[in-house]
Amino acid sequence: MTTTQDQLSSAPLAPRVGDAPPHPRAVLGIVLVGYFMVVLDNSIVITGLPHIAADLAMTRGSLAWVVNAYLLAFGGLLLLGARAGDLLGRRRTFVVGLVVFTLASAGVGLAPTGALLVAARAAQGLGSAVLAPSTLALLTASFPDGPRRTRATTAYGAVAGIGASVGLVAGGLLADLVTWRAGFLINVPIGIAMLVAGLRVLPETPRSRGRLDLPGAVLATAGPAAVVYALVRVGERGWTDPAVLLAMLVGVLLVAGLVLVERSAAQPVLVLGLFRDREHAGAYVARALFMGSMMGFFVFTSQFMQARWGWSALAAGLGFFPMTTVNFAVAVSVTRLQRRVPAAVLLVTGLALAAVGTAALGLVGPSSTYLPGVALPMVLVGAGQGLAFGPLTSSGIARVDPTQAGAASGVVSSVHQLGGALGMSLVLAVSGTYAAAMRDGAVLVALAVLTAAALVVPAAARRGRP
Numbered sequence: 001m002t003t004t005q006d007q008l009s010s011a012p013l014a015p016r017v018g019d020a021p022p023h024p025r026a027v028l029g030i031v032l033v034g035y036f037m038v039v040l041d042n043s044i045v046i047t048g049l050p051h052i053a054a055d056l057a058m059t060r061g062s063l064a065w066v067v068n069a070y071l072l073a074f075g076g077l078l079l080l081g082a083r084a085g086d087l088l089g090r091r092r093t094f095v096v097g098l099v100v101f102t103l104a105s106a107g108v109g110l111a112p113t114g115a116l117l118v119a120a121r122a123a124q125g126l127g128s129a130v131l132a133p134s135t136l137a138l139l140t141a142s143f144p145d146g147p148r149r150t151r152a153t154t155a156y157g158a159v160a161g162i163g164a165s166v167g168l169v170a171g172g173l174l175a176d177l178v179t180w181r182a183g184f185l186i187n188v189p190i191g192i193a194m195l196v197a198g199l200r201v202l203p204e205t206p207r208s209r210g211r212l213d214l215p216g217a218v219l220a221t222a223g224p225a226a227v228v229y230a231l232v233r234v235g236e237r238g239w240t241d242p243a244v245l246l247a248m249l250v251g252v253l254l255v256a257g258l259v260l261v262e263r264s265a266a267q268p269v270l271v272l273g274l275f276r277d278r279e280h281a282g283a284y285v286a287r288a289l290f291m292g293s294m295m296g297f298f299v300f301t302s303q304f305m306q307a308r309w310g311w312s313a314l315a316a317g318l319g320f321f322p323m324t325t326v327n328f329a330v331a332v333s334v335t336r337l338q339r340r341v342p343a344a345v346l347l348v349t350g351l352a353l354a355a356v357g358t359a360a361l362g363l364v365g366p367s368s369t370y371l372p373g374v375a376l377p378m379v380l381v382g383a384g385q386g387l388a389f390g391p392l393t394s395s396g397i398a399r400v401d402p403t404q405a406g407a408a409s410g411v412v413s414s415v416h417q418l419g420g421a422l423g424m425s426l427v428l429a430v431s432g433t434y435a436a437a438m439r440d441g442a443v444l445v446a447l448a449v450l451t452a453a454a455l456v457v458p459a460a461a462r463r464g465r466p
Contacts, residue, residue, distance in 0.1 A: 024142070024143070024148075026197075026201045027138065027139075027142050027201060027202060027203070028139070028152055028155065030194060030197055030198050030201060030202060031135045031136075031138055031139050031156070032135075032155060032156065032159050033190075033194060034094065034098065034131060034135045034194055034198075035131075035132060035135045035136070035156065035159050035163070036159050036162075036163045037101070037131075037187060037190060037191070037194075038074075038101070038128045038131055038132050038135075038163075039159060039163030039164055039167070040163045040164075040166060040167040040170070041070070041105070041124060041128070041167070041183075041184070041187070042070065042071070042074075042163075042164060042167065042417075042420075043163070043164045043165075043167030043168050043171065043298055044167035044168070044170055044171040044174075044183040044184075045066060045067065045070075045121075045171060045180075045183070046067070046167070046168055046171060046298055046299055046302050047168050047169075047171040047172035047175060047302050047306075047313045047316050047317045048171045048172065048174070048175035048180035048183065048313055049063055049066065049067075049302075049303075050306060050313065051175045051176075051179075051180045051313060052066060052117070052180055055180070056111075056113060056114040056117060057114070058114040058117075062114050062118070063114075064232060065118045065121075066114075066117060066118060066121055067299070068228060068232070068421060068425075069118045069119075069121040069122040069125065070121045070122065070124055070125040070128075071125065071228075071417050071418070071420060071421040072122075072125065072221070072224065072225045072228060072418075072421060073121075073122045073123075073124075073125025073126050073128075073129065073221075074124075074125035074126075074128045074129050074132070074417045075125075075129075075224065075413075075414050075415075075416075075417030075418035075419075075420075075421060076129075076220055076221030076222070076224055076225060076414075076418070077125070077126060077129035077130075077217065077220075077221055078129045078132065078133055078410050078413045078414035078417065079216070079217060079220050079269040079270050079407075079410045079411070079414055080129070080212060080213075080214075080216075080217035080220070080269050081093065081097065081129040081130040081131075081132070081133050081134070081410065082133035082134075082137065082269070082407055082409055082410025082411075082413075083212060083213060083217075083267070083269045083407065083410070084130065084212060085130075085133060085134045085137050086137075086207075086210075086404075086407065087207060087209075087210055087211070087212065088207060089204045089207050090134045090137045090138050090141065090204070091134075091138065091198070091202045091203065091204040092204070093130050093131075093133075093134040094131060094134040094135065094138065094198055094202060095195065095198060095199065096130055097127050097128070097129070097130030097131030097132075097134060098127070098131055098191055098194055098195055098198065099127075099191075099195065100123065100126060100127030100130065100131075101124060101127030101128055101131055101187070101191065102127075102187055102188055102191030102192065102195075103123075103127075104120050104121075104123035104124040104126070104127050105124060105184045105185070105187035105188060105191065106184075106185065106187075106188050107119075107120035107123060107124075108120040108121055108124060108181075108184040109181040109182070109183075109184035109185035109188075110181070110185075132409075132413045133409045133410040133413050135156075135409075136156060136393075136397070136409035136412065136413065137409045138202060138203075139152050139153065139156060140153075140397055140400065140402065140408070140409060141402055142203060145399070150335070150338065150343075150394060151335050153390065153393050153394045153397065154334050154335050154338070154390035154391075154393075154394065155335075155390075156390075156393055157331075157334075157389035157390035157391070157392060157393035157394070158328075158331030158332065158334065158386065158389060158390055162324070162327055162328050162331060164294070164298065165320060165323055165324035165327050165328075165382070165385075166324065167183075168298060168302065168316075168317050168320045168324075169317040169318060169320060169321065169324060170183060170317070171183050171313070171317060172302075172312070172313040172314045172315070172316050172317020172318065173314050173317055173318075175313040175314070176312050176313050176314035177314065210266075210267040211267060212269075213262075213265050213267055213268050213269040215261050215265075216258060216261055216262050216265055216268055216269040216270060217269050219254050219255070219257050219258035219261060220258055220269060220270060220414075222254050223251050223252075223254030223255035223257075223258055224251065224255070224418045224421070224422060225251075226247050226248070226250045226251030226254060227247070227248060227251035227252070227255075227422060227425075228251075228421050228422060228425050229247045229251075230243075230244045230245075230247035230248040230251060231422070231425035231426055231428070231429045232425050232428070232429075233247065234429035235428050235429050239429075258270065259272070269407075269410070270407075270411070271404060271407040271408075271411075274400075274404075274407065274408055274411055277399075277459070278455045278456075278458070278459040279395050279398055279455065279456050279459035279460055280395070280396060280398070280408070280411075281455060282395070282451050282452055282454070282455025282456040282459065283392050283393075283395035283396040283412075283452075283455075283456055284396060284411055284412070284415045285415075285448075285451045285455075286347075286351065286392060286448040286449075286451040286452045286455075286456065287392050287396065287412070287415050287416055287419060287448075288415040288416075288418065288419030288422070288423070289419065289423065289444045289445065289447050289448035289451065290351060290354070290388065290392070290419070290444070290445055290448045291415070291416050291417075291419035291420040291423060292419050292420060292422055292423010292424060292426065292427070292441075292444050293354070293358060293423055293427070293441035293442070293444040293445045293448075294354075294381075294385065294420070294441075295419075295420035295421070295423060295424040296423060296424040296427040296428070296437055296440075296441045297358060297361070297381065297438070297441055298320075299424060300427075300434055300437045300438070301319075301320075301361070301374070301434075302316050302317075302320075303434075304364075304434040305319050305370075305374070308434070309370070319370065319374070319375075320378065322375045322376075322378045322379050322382065323378035323379065323381055323382035323385075324382065325382070326378075326379050326382035326383050326386065327382035327383070327385050327386045328386070329386070330382070330383050330385075330386025330387055331385075331386035331387075331389070331390065333386075334346065334386065334387060334390045334391075335390075337387075342460065342461075343390075343391040343394060343395070343460070344391065344395070344452070344456050344457040344460040344461070345457070346387050346388075346390075346391050347387070347388055347391035347392060347395070347452050347456060347457075348449060348452050348453050348456075348457060349387055350383070350384045350385070350386065350387025350388030350389075350391070351384060351388050351445060351448050351449045351452055352384070352449050353380045353381075353383050353384035353387065354380065354381050354383075354384025354385060354388065354445050355384070355442050355445035355446045355448075355449055356380050356442075357377040357378065357379070357380030357381035357382075357383075357384060358377070358381060358438055358441045358442040358445055359438070359439060359442035360376070360377035360380065361373075361374065361377045361378075361381075361435075361438035362435050362436070362438035362439035362441075362442060363435065364434060364435050364438070365435065384445075393412060395456050395460065396408065396411065396412040397409060397412060398460075423441075423444055426440075427440045427441055427444075
């Protein structure tokens with residue numbers, strides 16, 4: 001039996017950039033399952049948070065870091081993970097990321113204390129930061145620009161929405177019927193199976209010469225982390241707290257420093273040139289705003305159903321069923337819809353539907369019931385997610401040179417995670433009730449609609465892209 005290193009070193013030569021992979025369906029399947037695992041662990045913890053708090057005696061403040069540790073490590077280190085894929089080969093980084101993620105999942109499932117749980121969640125985020133950009137980069141490098149790539153990226157974008165929804169249901173189901181730990185331990189056998197399949201099927205991509213931009217990676221992680229810390233602390237101490245003001249100032253300075261460093265870096269982790277393309281920039285900003293609202297929607301709606309109505313974690317997870325089913329049905333139809341309707345139109349329509357649904361959730365009052373107050377607005381949110389994620393992903397990597405596929409995919413994935421952390425923290429800081437949080441979330445989605453309409457739609461129309 002050969003070792004993992006033996007198999008890597010004896011891998012066949014990489015296909016020419018732009019060639020189809022020898023087993024396209026198998027490659028797409030592995031990529032989608034790998035990304036599904038990453039997205040699932042973003043949300044599977046949410047409905048199980050009350051069980052985690054009771055099991056490990058965690059306070060409300062420490063419990064928040066079960067979510068934040070993953071999001072910040074994931075989003076902050078994504079750009080470094082993407083650059084590592086460019087330098088080392090994306091199949092290799094896929095394997096490394098999968099191994100780290102799988103081991104960290106076991107650590108989360110076996111954690112005896114809250115501190116070790118948070119540390120293991122951060123390690124999961126590190127594994128995801130390496131794994132996620134390699135999945136999209138493998139997809140981009142394996143499928144030539146055209147209809148096949150459009151179909152593949154549409155499926156990839158659909159996984160982002162569907163995985164988040166399924167995670168909420170699965171998290172509640174396992175927390176009530178088995179244990180909250182099961183949602184993480186199940187990653188171990190799946191990860192092992194994916195490792196074996198990936199080593200056999202995935203094509204290696206060419207390596208590029210260079211080195212890792214560690215200063216850029218540190219700034220890309222520390223800047224958003226400081227801002228998120230400030231926003232989370234606002235909910236406890238208020239905007240005038242000195243620590244809040246200091247953390248916010250430090251975060252802004254670090255982000256500004258990131259831009260300055262990357263402008264002069266020979267091989268930056270954040271390729272600023274990607275933002276000069278209006279379609280790319282619009283897709284990145286719209287995705288961050290959209291994810292900020294959606295992450296808040298998931299967390300606050302789950303807590304609302306359990307706290308206000310006294311639902312169990314399983315019931316709260318199943319409470320997302322209207323959104324989950326509609327999201328899935330719409331997402332799998334996007335490819336067919338794109339044959340008749342431009343993708344940019346689908347994007348704006350999806351964002352608008354999500355904005356209306358989130359605003360409707362903001363009308364919930366003390367006498368509201370589930371079906372009219374929550375379930376029906378969820379249908380609009382689910383339809384909006386299903387329509388928007390695929391076109392957002394396609395626009396984020398449109399016309400990217402294969403040599404920059406890792407950089408572009410890193411930005412897409414990074415804004416997905418950091419947008420969720422920053423947006424959710426902002427909504428938490430300025431909202432006192434569930435209804436107010438949903439109204440504030442609707443504002444974020446409305447801004448995403450305006451961004452897409454102003455940047456993505458005109459750019460796509462000028463270039464004749466569907």
